[in-house]
Each structure stands twice: as C-alpha cells, then as structure tokens.
Amino acid sequence: MEHEQPPIHSARMTSSIAASVTRQRHSGPTPPPNSTSHRSTWRRWRDRFFFVLFFASVAIGILGLAALVIDVMTDGLGALDFSFINSYPSRHAGESGIRAALFGTIWITVGTAAFAIPIGVGTAIFLEEFAPEHWAVRLVQLNISNLAGVPSIIYGILGLALFVQAFALDRSVLAGSLTMTLLVLPIVIIVSQEAIKAVPGEFRDAAFALGANRWQVVKTVVFPQAIPGIMSGIILALSRAVGEAAPMLMISSLVFLTFIPSSPSDRFTVLPVQIFNWVSLPQPGFQAVASAGIIILLAVLLSLNSIAIWIRNRYQTRY
C-alpha cells in the first residue's frame, strides 16, 4: 500500500532532502490538489522547527562551554606562564604555582591506570568470553552497571575508611590511586565489554574451527580487534579520574604542599583539589591563579581526550 502512494510515504520523513524530492514531484505536469500543497508547507515548517529545536540544543551546550572557556581565559591567561607551571603554591598569589598538583595528578593517573587496566580488562574478558550463563554472573553484571552510577564522594569515603585507615596506607599516592581505581573500574569494565562485544562472532567461530581453544581465541583474535575500543574507553575513564575533586578531597584533604611525590607512599594533591583550594581563598589575586589552574586542567583533559580520539581513528581502519 505504501508503494502505491509515494507522497504519503515520504511525508513521514523529516529530512529536508526528502521534502525537496516531494516538492519536485509535485511540480510535475499534473498539479496536485490544494490539500497536498498545504501539507507540503506544513511539512517544511515542521522540518524547520525541528532543525531550530535541535540546533538550539547544540548551541546551549556549546555556548555554556564557550562562556566557561572565555571567562577562565580572561581571568587566568595573565597568571599563566612557565613559572606558574613550575612553582609550588604560595601564600602570595603572584608566586603561586601548580607544580605539586600537576605532578600529583600525573602520579594518580599512572597509578590508577596500573591498577584499573589489568583488573578492568580482565573482568571484561571474563564476563564476555569465559563466564557461563548463570544467575550469579548476571548479578555481577547488574552490580557493575549500578556501581558506574554511584556518586564519586561515596568512593572517597570508602577509600578513606578502607585504604587510608584500615590498610594504613595513610594519605598516600597509593591510597589515592586505589580509590580512583574503584571509581573508574565500572567504566573500564563496561567500555571494554562493549569493545569485545563489537568483535564479530564469525571471527571467533573461524578461530574455533581451526582448533584454537578459548584462551587462544581471546589472545589472538578477540583482544587485538577490541584494543582500539578498550584503549579509548580507558583514556576516557582516566580523564574522568583526572577531573574528580570530591574523592581526592577525602583522601588527600586540603593541604599545603611544597614538594612533589617521589614514591607511591608520599603525600600528594591533585589539580581539581588545588583549584578548589584557590577558588575558596578570598584574596582577589587567587581568583586569577585558580583560573590559570583551570586552564591547565582543561588542557590535560583535552589532550587525554584527543589521544583517545586519535587511537580510535588510527586503529579502527586497520582491519
């Protein structure tokens, strides 16, 4: 029935190309009845309406980001120079620097990666490739999805009680990294599972048909195919860890540090906590310092995200 009445069929489409195709058809030798012409105008208007609506949705997000970036840049660029990156915090706004927090963030990110990648990817491989169909497995799966939605401050409190106090790791880089590992693990697991799921089943079947066992299939077929997806997921998870202030505020607490960690058992502070600290200072000079800190944090986050995109684009086309 739809094939017999093409105009009605295309009326369901909202793209402007479809609308113009319909218009061309109407401008043919037999002029359409008036009612159809009205419908065509109405369609065009509806098309414009949704275009404007969706464009506005995009614009709100972009404008918000632009406002943030412009505000931060006007406040912070003046305070941003190499000595800002290479100096420790100070009671004088003009001498304050971000060195301690920047290196704290690098330590925490590397530490988190060291724990979260093997555990997270291992869990994902188990759940996707090895786990049997069982209610307990589904329960684990459900809990992982739920854990991804737990507020980060909860992980901070857990880390404070578990790693800082019970394991007596004190407020160290190690305690911070382990807490961040708990926070990003659900994300790493879910993203890795998605990447593994995206490997076509035929690849596995082919490998099995050649006599490979399950581990060989995972090692030589599934995992290499899934690496780009897993990698970009891991980097996005780590960039979340870089931007988190709440759990690190619990672990490192507000602290004035004039050194960078030299081992995992040292005290640390991270960029968002340092920025939070500066923002809370009432002396006017520190607002510019806080903005300069935000620029550094944005730069770190953007470069991590670019690496994720680069890895995805670089390796996706290989196979």
Added chain:
Amino acid sequence: MPTRYVALALGIALIAGIVALGMNEPDTSLLATDSLLFGTIEIDGSSTVFPITQAVAEEFRKVHPNVQVPVGVSGTGGGFKRFVVGETHISNASRSIKPIEIAAAAENGIEFIEIAVGFDGLSIITNPANDFLECLTTDELRAIWEPGSEVNHWSDVRDGLPDSKFRLYGPDTDSGTFDYFTESIIHLEDASRSDYSASADDNVLIRGVGGDKNALGYFGYAFYSSSREKLKLIAVDSGSGCIYPSSETINDSTYSPLSRPMFIYVNTAALKRVEVMKFLNFYLDNATTLVQEVGYVPLPEAMYQDGRALVSSSRGPLN
C-alpha cells in the same frame, strides 16, 4: 611512516620534559640553601593558625628544599585527633589542648610540648552594607549565640535596630575558634546554638558574610585583615566601652575577652630529628615577621626566646 616517527619523537620529548620537570632538583637560587637536610614534617590542625605555619613552611623550603612539610587544615580538634595517635608531628591549635586529648596522647605514648606562636583577636564581622551596627556587648553576643537562642532579628538584639532577620556564620565544632568563643562568651565550652552556617574553613565564612548583607559571623583576625574591603568589623564591649580588635588592643589585652594566644604542639619524639628541630627554630626566629605579615599580632620577643629554650631542653642530649 614519517608521521609515526614524528608522533614517537613528540611522545619521547613530552615524557623527557615531564621527567626533567619532575626531578626534585636542589634549589640553588639562595646561597643559604641546605639541600643535605631530608625528611618529612607532617602538620595539621587549626585553620586560624594555618596562615602562619603555611608562611613558615614556604620560607623554610627556600632554605631546606628537600624537607617536605605538608600543612593540612582540619580544625584544632581535627588536628589533635591525628596528633594524639602520632599521625602528625606538629599540630596547629587556636586553643590549649583539652584534658581528654592529653589523656588520649598519654594512652598512645605520645609526649609533646606546647609553644605559643602569636596572638589573635577573635573578630565579630558583618557585611559592609550593614550601617546600623557598630558595637555589640558580650551580653548581646551571648544572647545571640547561646544554645536555643530565640534572637533572630536585629531588633531582638537591641531596641532601635531594624526588624530584619539576620543569618549567622561561624566555625564548626572541630574548630578551636568555636571552642574559645563558646567558652569566653557563653561561659560554657561547646555550648552554642546550632542553626548557623558552620564551616571549618574560614574562607568559606568570609565568602558567606561578604555576600549576605544580613550576616553576622566570627573568626580569626587575620582572615578579617586579609579581606577588609569585603567585611565590616564590629567592636566588642565587655563593660569598659566598645573596643575594636587591632594590633594594640590585642597586644595589651584591652580587646577582651576575645584576645587569645595561638599555639603549635610538637611531638617530643619527632623533635629528636634534626629537620624538626631546625624547622621549629626557623619558626620561632621568623615568627615576629611572618605572624605580622599574615595579619596577626606577634608575641613579645621574650616569649619566642622561651619557646626556643623549651625546644632545646625537650630535645635532650644530641645523639
């Protein structure tokens, strides 16, 4: 592929740069630097005393770049909780240690000494837009802040004041400023109304009072003097007329009963370490300058002399 080599080279350059930045190279900018002294001196406690200790730690690092001195802000009570179990070596305090805290320290085998470092005049603050209040008597302060107080409008404080509702800002129960205020104004330690905006961080209180024209709050004098243009100081009348806190009135104790000494508490076992002893001597040698710089009132030189004597006698024979 050339692009890959370029990326590789950039990556290596980036890592090399980070590593080079990350080296704790001895600071050779000052002739007096002593980079042979190593160690960590963990400090926590009062946010009132924090600006002094922060300034000392910052200056100390310039002379001894390899001694790590993290300074935290947990409030006097919060700081003592860590001090009495041996987690910290020095505790900042805006009141004397309580008997219950002494007992806890004794239980854990922690011995300590008390060193006075400066005077503070606990300051009563309103928003600068407040043009009707210049002075409060200690009885009025007590009526406002006592537990279960029904005083919620300015007109309840004194006849002739406007009928608008005020909002109260003050330190939280972990704060030594809270303990001192309740003891000297309510005459009962820790007795206070609880329906006020409480924070351990004085900077949060400054922001609160600075943004609320019906605000009334109290905190340490240095926090007032660092943000004078955002705040209005209220004089206190304890029977001999309205007196504003200032260097003179705090120093000669005419600003009564809210003038108080500030202390640092030092773990005697930690004092055996050379870097801790050097830090304390540096603290006392520079206290007059730095206490003044951050906005408090220095002690008479004789009292710093007493502090130095206490440090060397508690340290015992050199080994």
